[in-house]
Amino acid sequence: MALSAFFLMLFLLQHFAINMMSVVSPEMFNETSHFMGTNPMIQYLMQPILIFAVVFHFVMGFILEARNKAARNVKYAKYNGAANASWFSRNMLVSGLVVLAFLGLHFYDFWLPEVTTKFVEGDMTGLNAAGEFRYFEELQHKFVDGWRVAIYCVAFVLLAMHLMHGFNSAFQSTGIDGKMAAGRKKFGTAFAIIVPLGFVFIALFHFLTQTGH
Amino acid sequence: MNLNLKIWRQKNSNDKGGMHSYQISDVSPDMSFLEMLDVLNQQLNDKGEEPIAFDHDCREGICGMCSLQINGEPHGPDRGVTTCQLHMRKFNDGDTIYIEPFRAKAFPVIKDLVVDRSAFDRIQHAGGFVSVNTSGNTQDANAIPIPKADADKAFDAATCIGCGACVASCKNASAMLYVSAKVSQFALLPQGKVEAKDRVLNMVKAMDEEGFGNCTNTGACEVECPKGISLENIARMNREYLSASLKK
Structure with missing residues (x-):
């Protein structure tokens, strides 16, 4: 769980950095997206590893939850979990399921059309009918619908909650501790807030700039 | 203090068990939690009922024998103490207190609040x-x-x-x-x-x-x-x- 979590957090960071380019410079976003979408190392090595990491993380999460439920075969009549642990840490499955549902929508929105264009239709140019890069235009198109933007925002708030516990939990599980622990915990909290809320900012930015606000 | 107690009763490891209600009155705030259970057991004895089985030994917080899940927390609401060091002043008059054994598949209940650790x-x-x-x-x-x-x-x-x-x-x-x-x-x-x-x-x-x-x-x-x-x-x-x- 922890090793796949490290990989997914690194992926999340680079995804965030690329998406932020869409706010700063559409040209830079187009060029980076084209590089990521056509580079053989990323397409045929990193992408399968990423898909494996996502599936592995979720499957292991469900297995872990099932084993842990079995470890207490009789439930307490009264259990005050809030007295000693955060909601985030006690409900990783809930926040994880919301993120999983969001990933389904995200794949439907971006990954499936991209794979269809490149590997079914065989168009690797990354250009639209006007002969310009299509990536920024496609991104903007997805953030016109207010409901879709709202779903994205809710999912990223849940992702923030997931990371609030998950970031430091991954370090604890791999035994990484020591003098840097206090600073790492603060960094983990900052990461869990800044990165997901950055994605929310990007979604809202494109929605508001396109709807005339 | 007058208290309503909801206590897990289970005859043996094969019994299904369940929560039972008890009333206890004139509890001193200076009693330990185990002393309160001692008083309840005396009352049950006087009525000819089976006393409640619970683990205890040193009653000084060092042996690790006492257990009890009290209002959803092991050793009750106080911090850094075992059940034997928990005092009734941590509760209020009229409170309902849930008392259960430590729950885990690896800690099967032997009787009432006693588990096999x-x-x-x-x-x-x-x-x-x-x-x-x-x-x-x-x-x-x-x-x-x-x-x-x-x-x-x-x-x-x-x-x-x-x-x-x-x-x-x-x-x-x-x-x-x-x-x-x-x-x-x-x-x-x-x-x-x-x-x-x-x-x-x-x-x-x-x-x-x-x-x-x-x-x-x-x-x-x-x-x-x-x-x-x-x-x-x-x-x-x-x-x-x-x-x-x-x-x-």
Whole structure:
């Protein structure tokens, strides 16, 4: 769980950095997206590893939850979990399921059309009918619908909650501790807030700039 | 103080068991929680009813025998104390108090509030010791220099009394805090390093075989531990385990 979590957090960071380019410079976003979408190392090595990491993380999460439920075969009549642990840490499955549902929508929105264009239709140019890069235009198109933007925002708030516990939990599980622990915990909290809320900012930015606000 | 008590009653390990209601009056705020149960048992005895079975021994917070899940928390709402040190002044007149046994598949209920915690003993037998040559020429432990910081951490880990509150509080019924304390108290000392690899592998294996859950690092165990055993021990045990597994 922890090793796949490290990989997914690194992926999340680079995804965030690329998406932020869409706010700063559409040209830079187009060029980076084209590089990521056509580079053989990323397409045929990193992408399968990423898909494996996502599936592995979720499957292991469900297995872990099932084993842990079995470890207490009789439930307490009264259990005050809030007295000693955060909601985030006690409900990783809930926040994880919301993120999983969001990933389904995200794949439907971006990954499936991209794979269809490149590997079914065989168009690797990354250009639209006007002969310009299509990536920024496609991104903007997805953030016109207010409901879709709202779903994205809710999912990223849940992702923030997931990371609030998950970031430091991954370090604890791999035994990484020591003098840097206090600073790492603060960094983990900052990461869990800044990165997901950055994605929310990007979604809202494109929605508001396109709807005339 | 007058209190409403909801207490788990179970005749034996095969009985299904259930929550029963009791009223108790004139409880002194200065009574310990166990003394309050003593008074209730006296009342039940006087009425010819079966008294409630619960674990206790030293009543000084050092033996780890008393248990009880009180209002959803092991050893009750106070921090850094066992049930025997919990006083009734922590509750208010008219309160309803839920009293249950520590719940885990690895801690089967024997009767009422008494659970079998021998799973901890079996984990300890799997490696929670240092093999010592008792031929008569054993080296004096005080002759081995140990950094003060390491000695302090080892001592802190060794203050674990094995009460099982960590398991009871964990939403996964994990025993990681207990096992990590027992691993750490030796792993930090030169005398314990010789058998460190086998110790951590065998103790974790025994823990898994007993049916405890997996640690998801919620930290509930550290909060509820009456001896303040730190989560640092779990990180240390994870390090020891990874290192031992790679060298295996």
